[in-house]
Amino acid sequence: MIFYKRDAPLFIKGCCIYFGCFSMATLTRQDLNFGQVVADILCEFLEVAIHLILYVREIYPSGIFQKRKKYNVPVQMSCHPELNQYIQDTLHCVKPLIQKNEAEKVVMVIMDKEHHPVERFVFEISQPPLLSISSETLLSHVEQLLRAMILKISVCDAVLDNNPPGCTFTLLVHTREAATRNMEKVQVIKDFPWIVADEQEVHMEEAKLIPLKTMTSDILKMQLYVEERTQKN
Amino acid sequence: MDDLYLDNIDEFVNDQNKIVTYKWLSLTLGVHVNTAKQMLYHYLQQKRNESSGTPLHATYLVSGKCVENGSTYHKVSVVREDKLDAVKAKMDVTISVHVYSVQRAELKDSSPLYSTDYDAVKENLKNCNKYSAIRCAAAVPLSSSELQRAQEKALVPPVEKEISKPGFNENTSATSKPSAKQPAGIMGMFASKNASKSQESSKEVKTEQKEDFSLVREQSKVSKALKVESKDTRNKTKRPEVVDSDDEKMLSQQKKRRRIKKPQPDSSDEEVVPDSPPVPNVHTPSPKKQVKREPVSHQEVSITNIMTEKGYVSESYSESEEEPESNSQAKDSSSLKHQKKTSAAKKPTKQPSIMGFFQKK
Numbered sequence: 236m237i238f239y240k241r242d243a244p245l246f247i248k249g250c251c252i253y254f255g256c257f258s259m260a261t262l263t264r265q266d267l268n269f270g271q272v273v274a275d276i277l278c279e280f281l282e283v284a285i286h287l288i289l290y291v292r293e294i295y296p297s298g299i300f301q302k303r304k305k306y307n308v309p310v311q312m313s314c315h316p317e318l319n320q321y322i323q324d325t326l327h328c329v330k331p332l333i334q335k336n337e338a339e340k341v342v343m344v345i346m347d348k349e350h351h352p353v354e355r356f357v358f359e360i361s362q363p364p365l366l367s368i369s370s371e372t373l374l375s376h377v378e379q380l381l382r383a384m385i386l387k388i389s390v391c392d393a394v395l396d397n398n399p400p401g402c403t404f405t406l407l408v409h410t411r412e413a414a415t416r417n418m419e420k421v422q423v424i425k426d427f428p429w430i431v432a433d434e435q436e437v438h439m440e441e442a443k444l445i446p447l448k449t450m451t452s453d454i455l456k457m458q459l460y461v462e463e464r465t466q467k468n
Numbered sequence: 469m470d471d472l473y474l475d476n477i478d479e480f481v482n483d484q485n486k487i488v489t490y491k492w493l494s495l496t497l498g499v500h501v502n503t504a505k506q507m508l509y510h511y512l513q514q515k516r517n518e519s520s521g522t523p524l525h526a527t528y529l530v531s532g533k534c535v536e537n538g539s540t541y542h543k544v545s546v547v548r549e550d551k552l553d554a555v556k557a558k559m560d561v562t563i564s565v566h567v568y569s570v571q572r573a574e575l576k577d578s579s580p581l582y583s584t585d586y587d588a589v590k591e592n593l594k595n596c597n598k599y600s601a602i603r604c605a606a607a608v609p610l611s612s613s614e615l616q617r618a619q620e621k622a623l624v625p626p627v628e629k630e631i632s633k634p635g636f637n638e639n640t641s642a643t644s645k646p647s648a649k650q651p652a653g654i655m656g657m658f659a660s661k662n663a664s665k666s667q668e669s670s671k672e673v674k675t676e677q678k679e680d681f682s683l684v685r686e687q688s689k690v691s692k693a694l695k696v697e698s699k700d701t702r703n704k705t706k707r708p709e710v711v712d713s714d715d716e717k718m719l720s721q722q723k724k725r726r727r728i729k730k731p732q733p734d735s736s737d738e739e740v741v742p743d744s745p746p747v748p749n750v751h752t753p754s755p756k757k758q759v760k761r762e763p764v765s766h767q768e769v770s771i772t773n774i775m776t777e778k779g780y781v782s783e784s785y786s787e788s789e790e791e792p793e794s795n796s797q798a799k800d801s802s803s804l805k806h807q808k809k810t811s812a813a814k815k816p817t818k819q820p821s822i823m824g825f826f827q828k829k
Binding site: 290291308309310311383385386389390394 | 486576578
């Protein structure tokens with residue numbers, strides 16, 4: 236049900252086991268694993284979502300994408316190794332932030348040829364304070380919510396204007412407080428440095444806000460909306 | 469009927485930006501599928517006549533007979549509106565065309581169509597056939613004693629029947645017809661919540677180790693003539709490549725066609741697994757096992773028509789396999805048990821019985 240092909244990075248396989256164990260345990264926030272579980276689920280989801288946005292918004296030609304299965308539905312994932320590696324490395328670095336609940340937003344910025352942002356897909360994340368979760372409903376409920384988010388991304392074409400050709404994308408993380416200081420100390424992956432984002436990537440002029448989907452669950456609250464530049468061409 | 473439904477559909481499509489498939493509509497509004505199809509058609513007509521507001525896109529389900537390489541196929545496709553005429557022209561005889569879905573966005577692939585139906589069907593699992601046009605008198609839920617017997621049976625032999633196909637289902641009508649026959653075996657699994665929950669959890673662990681493309685598991689129930697052994701989960705290397713190349717071939721051959729995996733209400737991925745032993749960690753399966761895939765043609769008799777279908781059968785064999793693979797009757801099994809069985813089969817001294825293996829634990 237939740238699996239990738241064999242190239243899947245380790246953290247995804249780890250999460251599969253979490254889903255298998257859920258039905259047997261009641262997890263509390265004090266559990267060492269709790270933050271990790273949420274981070275795993277979220278990073279898995281973000282990876283799928285990013286690939287899907289790349290497909291739906293035609294950032295890359297559709298030939299590099301391949302149907303795979305996630306949350307029991309087909310999704311499009313890219314086969315390009317460097318692209319996949321970039322996305323995985325990024326999320327690998329984001330994961331510790333999510334684990335400590337320091338990541339406020341993960342943003343996927345789509346930029347035109349002049350590196351001006353045309354669209355920003357913003358995933359706002361928050362982890363509600365929770366003492367314990369009942370594991371029975373958790374598994375399929377979260378999966379259902381994530382499935383709905385994926386579906387909403389698939390139809391976001393209807394509410395967005397077309398992008399100009401030759402767009403690229405980049406991933407930004409907005410952290411709470413001073414988490415970035417720790418980021419520099421902990422370079423999780425070598426040769427994959429994080430830099431403070433440019434102002435022009437973070438703020439977009441003449442932005443329209445288009446909400447896509449909100450999900451609320453015991454362990455995770457996420458909002459997805461798009462900031463779109465009014466004049467795209 | 470009054471026209472309130474038009475407003476409903478309008479709300480779904482325009483305000484909520486949903487994909488409204490006929491199946492989803494029928495389950496949501498509680499109407500027969502044929503009524504839902506007509507509703508969608510009328511809605512489309514009305515909106516198109518108004519020629520104002522947001523553009524709508526539609527997909528259609530076309531079925532008909534076509535001749536390829538000398539043999540006649542009954543083909544069922546879900547096609548986008550712009551490809552509809554081309555697909556109809558290709559068919560010798562067009563048997564039926566109806567609206568499959570209406571949405572605002574122009575869909576690039578068929579995945580969201582499947583997603584839309586998935587949750588709706590899952591919620592109505594017990595009566596998903598209520599509004600269906602397909603009926604089978606033999607499809608009734610199992611009684612609890614039958615259910616128990618089925619569960620015990622499933623524990624014993626680890627042979628697993630599975631037809632793995634590339635992502636597309638060749639023939640949607642074939643799957644929707646057998647679905648009426650299967651509920652007897654699978655709906656029974658839902659008799660108790662606890663049972664299904666444990667199956668689900670064991671299933672996740674199991675499928676973590678298995679490949680995908682086991683979506684069309686229900687085919688195995690119908691074509692009993694086909695027997696497949698479970699595959700080795702470690703030898704994933706062979707399968708993805710083979711399957712992907714087949715996927716590509718199918719994609720290129722069938723550019724205009726869209727295949728849909730109809731969400732089988734009674735055989736979505738959670739139910740097929742019986743109770744497995746409580747230990748989810750499976751240790752190394754037999755290293756000698758290899759996975760072989762071969763295309764198999766099999767005949768499938770459905771309610772109204774006979775069609776030939778090419779399926780891909782994955783077969784795993786082991787040189788040291790001692791027990792005869794004669795368990796074609798076993799419908800459900802878990803690969804975990806199969807691995808345990810084959811590792812036990814390597815003992816040269818005696819031929820261990822299956823129950824003996826379990827008792828040793």
